[in-house]
Amino acid sequence: MTKPWSRFAAPASFYPLTGRLIPVFWVLAAAFILIALYWGFFETPDQLGGSNAQKGYYRIIFIHVGAAWMSMWLYAMLVAWAAVGLVFKTRLSFMMANAIAPTGAIFTFLALWTGAIWGRPSWGTYWDWDPRLTSELILFFLYIGYIALHSAIDDNRRADRAASLLAIVGLVMVPVIFWSINCPDPNQCAALHQRSGLRKVDGNILFAMLTMTLGFWMYSFATTLMRVRSMILTREAETAWVQDLVRAPERG
Amino acid sequence: MMTKMLEFISQGGYAGYVWSAYGMTMTLLFIETVGLRRGNRAILARLQRLLRLCNAGDKQ
Numbered sequence: 527m528t529k530p531w532s533r534f535a536a537p538a539s540f541y542p543l544t545g546r547l548i549p550v551f552w553v554l555a556a557a558f559i560l561i562a563l564y565w566g567f568f569e570t571p572d573q574l575g576g577s578n579a580q581k582g583y584y585r586i587i588f589i590h591v592g593a594a595w596m597s598m599w600l601y602a603m604l605v606a607w608a609a610v611g612l613v614f615k616t617r618l619s620f621m622m623a624n625a626i627a628p629t630g631a632i633f634t635f636l637a638l639w640t641g642a643i644w645g646r647p648s649w650g651t652y653w654d655w656d657p658r659l660t661s662e663l664i665l666f667f668l669y670i671g672y673i674a675l676h677s678a679i680d681d682n683r684r685a686d687r688a689a690s691l692l693a694i695v696g697l698v699m700v701p702v703i704f705w706s707i708n709c710p711d712p713n714q715c716a717a718l719h720q721r722s723g724l725r726k727v728d729g730n731i732l733f734a735m736l737t738m739t740l741g742f743w744m745y746s747f748a749t750t751l752m753r754v755r756s757m758i759l760t761r762e763a764e765t766a767w768v769q770d771l772v773r774a775p776e777r778g
Numbered sequence: 779m780m781t782k783m784l785e786f787i788s789q790g791g792y793a794g795y796v797w798s799a800y801g802m803t804m805t806l807l808f809i810e811t812v813g814l815r816r817g818n819r820a821i822l823a824r825l826q827r828l829l830r831l832c833n834a835g836d837k838q
Binding site for chain 2: 593
């Protein structure tokens, strides 16, 4: 029985589809990121008020929050594809999980990097073993561990299964990061990660933050699909359709 | 005009912090993009070479 969604589960039909989708995601990513940069730098106040006044360096927020959200979201997506792969034994799902990992690791690193740079003028230190910083660092190691474990096993099928299991176990870190807040009451301590809600954020700042996140998201779609394309070509090099494609690459 | 630009670059005295955060982000995203493009082309080129070799072998 063929279900409509399973049509694109075959690498042979997914490959040309990605060829059409990738340029769209690039355009969207560039547009969202440029709008967010413009808005973040020219349409927001130079200084934030509140109990812990933030000067110009708060502009790091636009990439910091976007990167941190993407680091968790991409990990959740990686685990979702890994789980689908384990349950339905579909090759493409494992490839998707595998293709998300490097981009996720990059965003996790960026969340840590921009957070450290923000922490220096705000907290007075680049690093502290704050719960959220620590759990984000562990997430970074999980991404690295997933990539390392997968590349350490030569047989792709075994590598897929082993790395997927590691990823699923590591999913426990995502809610930990989300709820790890050291400072429930901003009046009693000046921590960067306070309990906050989107409604408490100024509209202009929220707009730049969300637009940047959307840009990062579109970027992740583009890079993941590009990586999947390379993987499909490598893993399916022996099949007839890849050899047809290699003869006439412009069709892909 | 000039002073406005300098003011923008200085980011209220936090230029080092703001630009190193944005610089690292844009650099990593750029490197990833370029690497993926190159990787994709390299694989296609390698497969094309392999195919040519196979075809040449068949004719002999």
